[in-house]
Amino acid sequence: DDPMEAACRYAPQHSTTGETMPAPRTLIAALFFVVVAGACSGDGATGGREEATDTTVAEQPVRGGTLVVAISSDPGALNPAITTSGAVHTASELMFNGLxxxxxxxxxxxxxxxxxxxxxxxxxxxxxxxxxxxxxxxxxxxxxxxxxxxxxxxxxxxxxxxxxxxxxxxxxxxxxxxxxxxxxxxxxxxxxxxxxxxxxxxxxxxxxAGSDPQQNPANQAPVGTGPFRFVSYAPGQEVVLEANADYFKADLPYLDGVVLRVVPEKGNQVIALEEGEVDWLFGVPGPDLARLEGSGDIEFLETSVNPGGANCIMTTSFNLDRPIFQSPEVREAVASALDRQQFLERVEFGQGAVAEAPIHSGIPVARAEGLEIPGFDPARAATLLDEAGWVRDGEGTRTAQGVQGVSDGTPLAFEFLSFPTFAQYGELFRSQLAEVGIDVSLQTLEPAVFAETVFTQRDFDTNVISYCNGTDPAVGVRRMYTSANIGPVPFSNSSAYRNTEVDRLFDEAITTVDPAQRQALYQSIQEILVDELPYVWLVETVSTRAYQADCQGFGESGHFAETAFCVP
The missing domain is CATH 3.90.76.10 (Dipeptide-binding Protein; Domain 1)
Known part of the structure; x- marks a missing residue:
């Protein structure tokens, strides 16, 4: 569930992508699954795309070209069935289909x-x-x-x-x-x-059949049924796809191919868009948005859909197997020390909303009332830490005094893991907790290493994950909180949270058809979660896509390139 940024631009040998039918000069907000975008680049000024007629984008699609998509992280594998990682889904869904x-x-x-x-x-x-x-x-x-x-x-x-x-x-x-x-x-x-x-x-x-699906060679050279076929994969550089001439949807795709190119830094993606090297950016940083909006050559779409899922919440996980986080007071203190509004404004630049519940507000059947996630209250955090036996002399790091399972004098210090994409969350997390005497060290890991460390090895203290809730709590929420979903599968119950009543309520909700009854069950679940705080829910994220206006037909599913096209 890793929101990736992607970028694409049109060049004569390259083109774009989408999963709904093309629309006149506007990006279609279509399916609610993964959106991936592309960019077009070519070796020269001609070739690749069929010669255009006098028609416009609004009149009919144009065939040909290759779309180049800028992705923020190397996928590591190209099998979307073995993970919910946005990096993997971004790079692979164009090759596959669902029922x-x-x-x-x-x-x-x-x-x-x-x-x-x-x-x-x-x-x-x-x-x-x-x-x-x-x-x-x-x-x-x-x-x-x-x-x-x-x-x-x-x-x-x-x-x-x-x-x-x-x-x-x-x-x-x-x-x-x-x-x-x-x-x-x-x-x-x-x-x-x-x-x-x-x-x-x-x-x-x-x-x-008969193999380990996680180690099968086809994960590096996939064979699917989707609109595009695998050509090559250079780890850390790019994935190259070509149109599937035998695709079961007549006349699709319009593009000759797609290149998914690794461009790790958002700033470099923006520069590439401005210089015409890419056609599409998955997410535009707030400081760059106003400048780009002044360009008549670029269009925008704000969406809550990300690679790997929809309705995502940036969420901090506590490793509840660590003695320090088995204390409810410590978990509440951390939550009280975090200014979620600052995460929204300084990291997401105001795009999105502060998370006010464990389940995303975009899921109607799970909208809760009267929940009170601890608000920003450093004084309350300090009091809770004192009561938990973490004392502070002056303005330094707190140390243990009578904390069960922890030697006296042990500093209140732990590590925070994130993807490189989310490094700013770590910086703000560290600075805010330092104010109440908690020493946080930061480490960024590539998605595949992060998943292994957190979910298989369970060798972490805290982290931040973009948990995509999907369109129904059964799709993307249950896996976060039920005890049967504690590792090793990413991205499941990373906190190792266990509560038999929560398990029971999720089981009942998944077989309940009446919407009002389901909502009551999810209300009860969220009341327990807010009381016990196995996670801290920070920001409901949205992304602003930016794309060259001569590329159209984009959709919001993993087949974003299926119906996309660009006009030379």
Whole structure:
């Protein structure tokens, strides 16, 4: 769940991307899953794209060109089924499909599944698969691929799908090559919203069966069914894709290819956009936004969708296995010492909102009332730390005095981990906690190393993660708080939070169909979470996309490039 920044620009040999039908000179706010963008660059002033006619962007799409996407981090792998990392999903979703996709209203539309029936009040889902679909290596797509992808990969390694679908699914049946049936132990209302390419990308069984999905060579050279095919991957540099000439959607994609290029610094991405080296930026830093808005060649879109998911909250995790954080007073003190408004203003430059609840406010069924996350109150933080046995002499670092499990004189010091993309969160976290006598050291790790350190090794004190909640709490929230989802799958319950009542309430909510009853259950869950504070919820993030006006047709799903095009 790593919000990535991406960038793209048009050049004669390169073009753009999107997942909804192109619209006249405006970016379509379409599907609510991952948005990834691209940039176009070429070796010369001609070639690559078919010669344009006298039509405009508003009249019809233009074929040809290669879109170059600036991504902030190297993906490390190109298999979106084994992780929810935004870096991986950004670089790989264009090569894959889900059973369905979601339209702008969040309703499922056909992808690999041509049609479906919901039976037994939502306990059984029967899908008729699209006929004639082939994998990029020419092998036929069948129901066996769907069953394998869920049973052996998604329900084992994809934290959101594992935590939600995995807890309720009873069996998957494949009566023939074109039919797949999911049977749940009880009615399961949100299932269709979890079958897009972000939550449930389908893998080729013939390449993965009998292997470790996390180590399979196809993770570095993927074979999918999506609009673009894999060409090459140079770690730390770029991923190169080409159009899938056999794509099951007639006449798509418009582009000849996509290049996803690693550009780590946001500032360098902005410069590249201004100089015409890229067409699209995933996120524009606040200080640069006003300047870019003065350009008639650049257009913008503000969205809460990020690679790896929608409705994301920047969240600090406590490692509850560490003695220091087993103290409720210490957790509340940290929360009280953090000025969340400053995180919004200084790190996000006012884009987004202060998080006022554990679940994102953009999910109607989980909107809570009357919650009180500890506000910024350094005096309250100091009192709590004194009561917990962390004393301070003057203005230095506090030390332990009678703290259970901690030797007297031990300084109140711990480490804060983040991706390089979120380093500013660490700087502000450290400076604010220093004011109340807590010594914080900072370390930034690339996404793959971060995931291994936090979720597999559990070798961390605190961190910051962009947890994407999705469009339903069953999709992206449950995995954060239920005890069955403590490691090793990223990005699951990083705090190792355990509460049997929270587990029970999530179990009840996932099988409850009535919206009012579900909302009451999520209200109860959030009241417990705010009381116990296994995390600190900082900012509900949004991103402002910036793109060259001659590129259009972008969508907000992992197939952002499927319908995109640029006019020379």
């Amino acid at each position: 369905v996709e979601l339209d702008p209203e969040g309703q499922p539309v056909a992808e690999l599944a041509e049609s479906w029936d919901v039976e037994e009040d939502g306990a059984v889902y029967r899908f008729a698969l699209r006929d004639g679909v082939t994998w990029h290596d020419g092998e036929p797509f069948t129901s066996a691929d769907v069953k394998y992808s869920f049973d052996e990969v998604l329900l084992q390694f994809h934290s959101r799908t594992k935590a939600s679908v995995g807890s309720a699914l009873k069996s998957i049946e494949t009566p023939d090559d074109q039919t797949v049936v999911f049977r749940f132990s009880e009615p399961y209302a949100p299932f269709l919203q979890q079958l897009g390419v972000t939550e449930a990308p389908i893998l080729p069984e013939h390449l993965y």
